Amino acid sequence: MSIKDIVIYGTGAIGSVLATFLQLSNAEGEKNIHLVGRASVLDSIKENGLTFIPYQETNQQNWITTTGFNYYTNIQQVPRADVIFCTMKAHSLQRSLEDAKDLLSSNPTVFITMNGLGLAEIVEKYLTREHIIECIVLFPSKLENNIVRNTGGNSTIIAEKNEISKRLIPQLFKPDTLDIQLDKNCKQRQWQKAVMNIGMNAISAITMKTVGEVLATEPLRKIISQLIQETFLVSQKEGINLPEDMEEKFWDFCSKDPNHRPSTQQDIKRGKPTETKFLNGYIVRKGKEYGFATPANASITTLMDIIEQKI
Ligand SMILES: NC(=O)c1ccc[n+]([C@@H]2O[C@H](COP(=O)([O-])OP(=O)(O)OC[C@H]3O[C@@H](n4cnc5c(N)ncnc54)[C@H](OP(=O)(O)O)[C@@H]3O)[C@@H](O)[C@H]2O)c1
Structure with a gap:
């Protein structure tokens, strides 16, 4: 047809x-x-x-x-x-x-x-x-x-x-x-892209920092590392094989464009809703389904909800 x-x-x-x-x-x-x-x-x-x-x-x-x-x-x-x-x-x-x-x-x-x-x-x-x-x-x-x-x-x-x-x-x-x-293997690549968004988008929107500024802030790097580890655990349960060195790939990718400000920041500035519920929030929901906690993603999702005035 x-x-x-x-x-x-x-x-x-x-x-x-x-x-x-x-x-x-x-x-x-x-x-x-x-x-x-x-x-x-x-x-x-x-x-x-x-x-x-x-x-x-x-x-x-x-x-x-x-x-x-x-x-x-x-x-x-x-x-x-x-x-x-x-x-x-x-x-x-x-x-x-x-x-x-x-x-x-x-x-x-x-x-x-x-x-x-x-x-x-x-x-x-x-x-x-x-x-x-x-x-x-x-x-x-x-x-x-x-x-x-x-x-x-x-x-x-x-x-x-x-x-x-x-x-x-x-x-x-x-x-x-x-x-x-x-x-x-679209699903696999979709998760790889999601890791980039889960690690950086909300963090940069909460802090209003550029990617380079986030990378230069050690406590934020620690949080990002936890966000990625939790995503990795959920991805395994979902049957997705993310590369073992996913976190390194994340740092490499982000360091290529240090002046970048993810669009999530713009969404917050314009009072628009963000896609956090379908990124960090998804990891939290799936973690619950599989019976383990995802505290870093849960905290980030809650903070974004507060910023977006959902709670
Ligand atoms: N832009 C990029 O560089 C880029 C790159 C890769 C992936 N993406 C992804 O691609 C998707 C789209 O992004 P985008 O940047 O193109 O978004 P966008 O510029 O906000 O475009 C979406 C448009 O659709 C309108 N809309 C939403 N629901 C509608 C409905 N039911 N009927 C009519 N209009 C409706 C929105 O209006 P309201 O704002 O009023 O709802 C908005 O004008 C997102 O998931 C984004 O993360 C974007």
Whole structure:
């Protein structure tokens, strides 16, 4: 069956990146690309087109502007869907799926292109597992009005390899558009990325420090070390084989970009909810299920809840 209707659900930075490459791959206009998002974002794209700026690209001739999308502020207005990319933040997923119940009843394939652990389990309440494709987004990006820019060197998306993704990805993205790789060990890589987020995001948001400043603060390094060890224990129970030297990999990775401020800091500054519940909070929930304590992740999750005024 060929794909006709593609939905970007939660059009923000990542949704705009995907929309750009989906539309670039849709030169004949045979597919409908439906953007579901907030009016402020959609109005700007509708008026000016969606412009993608590759990493550090100053030559405007190499910027890519795409148009021709359909726009909706409510998923219930979308007429049909073969494929849905969930590109909202993790804390919006459950409510958003509830709103999309009708659309999901026709069994579209859902790509989860979000950070966080346990998200497929949430989608599984609405769809059978083979229709859910988990992805790891290694494509730092920022959306301002109608302009989305790649803010880091990476520009890759890794998607779970199964029969459906093998069939759909070539139909969605033409070669030489988006670097999207299929991987049977996607789950493992997802956890590796989660370790980076679990170790750094909340800590940097609580302390409002750059990554480099966190790394230079010995007591914070000790807490991070505990966060990673607890994650390692849970991952083993989950059947995930994280590398033995995961913590070293974490320090190496973080030291490459000392001036970086994880977006969790921005979320706190703007009074927005963070994804901590689906990172550190997930480790706490799973630890409880497996019968052991995860005190470092529990404390960080509680502190973030207080900062986010949830308690
Ligand atoms: N940006 C990056 O560099 C990057 C890189 C890798 C992974 N990720 C992950 O990718 C995911 C998306 O990140 P992002 O930066 O693209 O987030 P984002 O810019 O906040 O985009 C999500 C957009 O969807 C909207 N939204 C949420 N629920 C909606 C609904 N039911 N209907 C319509 N609109 C809805 C949000 O509005 P509200 O804000 O009003 O809810 C927001 O405008 C996150 O899990 C993030 O961690 C991001």
